[in-house]
Amino acid sequence: MQWVFLGCPGVGKGTYASRLALGLRVPHIAMGDLVRQELKRDSPLSKELKDLVSRGKLLPDELVLGLLTKRLEEASANQDVGFILDGFPRTASQAKTLDSIASITLVVNLRLREDVLVAKCLGRRICSQCHGNFNVANVDVPETETLPRIFMPAILPPPRCLKKMTMRSDDTEEVIRERVRIYSQESRPVEDYYRAQGKLLDFEILGGIPETWPRLLSALNLQGKIANTSLVSAEKQKIAA
Numbered sequence: 001m002q003w004v005f006l007g008c009p010g011v012g013k014g015t016y017a018s019r020l021a022l023g024l025r026v027p028h029i030a031m032g033d034l035v036r037q038e039l040k041r042d043s044p045l046s047k048e049l050k051d052l053v054s055r056g057k058l059l060p061d062e063l064v065l066g067l068l069t070k071r072l073e074e075a076s077a078n079q080d081v082g083f084i085l086d087g088f089p090r091t092a093s094q095a096k097t098l099d100s101i102a103s104i105t106l107v108v109n110l111r112l113r114e115d116v117l118v119a120k121c122l123g124r125r126i127c128s129q130c131h132g133n134f135n136v137a138n139v140d141v142p143e144t145e146t147l148p149r150i151f152m153p154a155i156l157p158p159p160r161c162l163k164k165m166t167m168r169s170d171d172t173e174e175v176i177r178e179r180v181r182i183y184s185q186e187s188r189p190v191e192d193y194y195r196a197q198g199k200l201l202d203f204e205i206l207g208g209i210p211e212t213w214p215r216l217l218s219a220l221n222l223q224g225k226i227a228n229t230s231l232v233s234a235e236k237q238k239i240a241a
């Protein structure tokens with residue numbers, strides 16, 4: 001099982017990819033997390049790279065590919081039976097390279113309206129202590145003649161995390177809009193690449209996690225195959241840790 005999650009910044013790739021990975025007992029490999037870990041190491045190069053990330057730009061292929069290869073080697077040494085990858089590939093050339101080092105079986109393309117994406121990114125909060133992810137944005141966009149209502153209630157932190165909320169430095173409106181622009185320019189061709197291979201599953205997000213999660217499981221033919229309760233307790237354990 002070698003799956004990729006595609007989608008604009010803020011669409012919820014990380015949220016759904018990590019839940020599925022937990023339920024399917026495969027590692028969730030998030031390129032953005034590998035990048036942020038790498039950038040914590042202080043070097044003259046990391047200063048340059050931090051600057052690119054803080055402006056919403058993509059990092060050089062060589063660097064992200066190096067981080068990914070190392071992580072995939074760890075997974076293989078660990079005898080993992082697969083992975084769910086999110087944040088890679090982001091360009092058609094990265095997609096071609098990925099085909100030479102892995103055998104991608106399914107690509108889930110999460111889609112959400114752009115005005116909602118920006119609100120969701122601006123609402124993202126991370127607890128500096130438990131590393132739990134929350135979202136303070138309460139999205140309720142009424143339906144129009146052509147578009148359905150989108151209702152995504154906030155995911156608020158428990159009281160013990162309230163004073164420890166942090167934001168990603170690249171989650172400012174200007175940088176989010178730039179990341180969405182780069183996504184449209186560089187990453188849409190990745191959708192076409194996998195569509196042509198017959199591997200792309202388009203999935204429209206229309207609501208919050210309680211509404212979307214069962215719809216996603218059903219789109220993936222996984223209803224009844226993933227224990228919801230074990231996911232909830234795994235997430236609680238993570239928050240409590």
Ligand SMILES: Nc1ncnc2c1ncn2[C@@H]1O[C@H](COP(=O)(O)OP(=O)(O)O)[C@@H](O)[C@H]1O
Nearest residue numbers: 009031032035053057058059064087088090179
């Ligand atoms: N595949 C990639 N290629 C180049 N740069 C990447 C890649 N994945 C992540 N990055 C860098 O790391 C940043 C954060 O990634 P991520 O957390 O996945 O962001 P987003 O919320 O925009 O999807 C990106 O804006 C980019 O600078």
